[in-house]
Amino acid sequence: MSALPDLMHLTGQLDYDPAKVGSKLVMKVNNARIYLMALCKNQSIPAHTVSDNAFLMALEGEAILTIGKNLYDLIPGVAIELPGGEPHAIKALSNFKMVIIR
Numbered sequence: 001m002s003a004l005p006d007l008m009h010l011t012g013q014l015d016y017d018p019a020k021v022g023s024k025l026v027m028k029v030n031n032a033r034i035y036l037m038a039l040c041k042n043q044s045i046p047a048h049t050v051s052d053n054a055f056l057m058a059l060e061g062e063a064i065l066t067i068g069k070n071l072y073d074l075i076p077g078v079a080i081e082l083p084g085g086e087p088h089a090i091k092a093l094s095n096f097k098m099v100i101i102r
Helices: none
Strands: 022-029 032-039 044-048 054-060 063-067 070-074 079-082 088-092 096-101
Touching: 063 079, 088 096
Parallel strands: none
Antiparallel strands: 022 032, 032 096, 044 088, 054 079, 054 096, 063 070, 063 088
16 A cells, blocks of 8 residues: 655745746646746736646745737636637736746
8 A cells, every 4th residue: 555645735835036036846746737927016927828738726825827819817716728829828816826837
């Protein structure tokens, strides 16, 4: 019988850094990678694309997500699929943490 896994407190695993957007690979599961990201208030991730779909879930704070020309308000507990090949960007309105699965 294998040991039970430990619980993870994701928001405590990555600190905010005013000098850069924080990113940490939390886990690999088969072909998927789970990342924790932290943005300080007013930090942003400029528009970019990825080849495959990704899943984003907001954990802490508030941010605006742009996908193409559409804007989405990200608050804790909100999740959205990021379509592959579609430009998307994020701007933190407050200190903001999220999980990305891709």
